[in-house]
Amino acid sequence: MQEVESTVRSHWNGNRVFSRPKAIAYAKRLDVPFLWLWEGVTDAVIPADISSVTVRGAVQAGYWTEASEWPETDWYSVPMPVNDHRYPGIPLFGLEVRGTSMNKVFPEGSILACINLIHHPVSVESNRYVIVERRNHKGDIEATVKQIQKDETGTIWLWPRSDDPRHQSPLRADDGEEVRIIALVVRSSVPL
Numbered sequence: 001m002q003e004v005e006s007t008v009r010s011h012w013n014g015n016r017v018f019s020r021p022k023a024i025a026y027a028k029r030l031d032v033p034f035l036w037l038w039e040g041v042t043d044a045v046i047p048a049d050i051s052s053v054t055v056r057g058a059v060q061a062g063y064w065t066e067a068s069e070w071p072e073t074d075w076y077s078v079p080m081p082v083n084d085h086r087y088p089g090i091p092l093f094g095l096e097v098r099g100t101s102m103n104k105v106f107p108e109g110s111i112l113a114c115i116n117l118i119h120h121p122v123s124v125e126s127n128r129y130v131i132v133e134r135r136n137h138k139g140d141i142e143a144t145v146k147q148i149q150k151d152e153t154g155t156i157w158l159w160p161r162s163d164d165p166r167h168q169s170p171l172r173a174d175d176g177e178e179v180r181i182i183a184l185v186v187r188s189s190v191p192l
Contacts, residue, residue: 024076052077053113055094059131059143060101068133068143078111084186090120092186095131095145100164102145105129110190112145114183124184126150131183132158132171145185146171 055076057069082092097110106112106129114131115122124130126149134142146158149170156173158181173179 021074024074051080051082053080053082053092053094053111055096055111057143058096058098059112059145060098068141078189080111080113080187080189082113084113084115087115087120087122087186090115090122093183095143095183097145101160101162101167102129102147104161104163105147106145106188107190110188112185113187113189114185117181117183122184124148124181129185130158130181131185132173133180133182134171135178143182148173148181 055078078094080094084090084092092113092115095112095114097106097108097112099108112129112131117124117130128148129145130148132144132146134144136142147161149157149159151157157170158173158179159170160167162168171179173181
């Protein structure tokens, strides 16, 4: 008990970082809602037709990792419709937006509800938002969200929508690297 008290005091006094993953783990262990612990939300009401989507990872341009999905212990749920009438019977999963590569459309912290295109191939039209996975020569993965556009020659371009000067150039879908579109974004939520 003494160790728990000192940990809580360290967080309270700002001597220990209280990160989102730690808050998720604490909420699970204490059996309290994550939003109550993280943001102090006490009166959140979830309408009957809204369930929750499970956030399984993050997308961030320029951030290379060994895996694109978090360990299951780090997953968390966000209230959001889990069914989309345009894609009946196809389950959705969530991704957290990090960084500024799409901040004109999806500010950092936005939650994206997506369809896995590898398991559920559906037609993706121009101007839709997709999750793109690139693999570098070391086998590391970069997962990011981009807007898909097809030009007059049929070439597919993946565009950032950002006010950050580092994220202004499109990525050609067939640029020679291992690039694949793995998911379609069907809705988003921006935490207040």
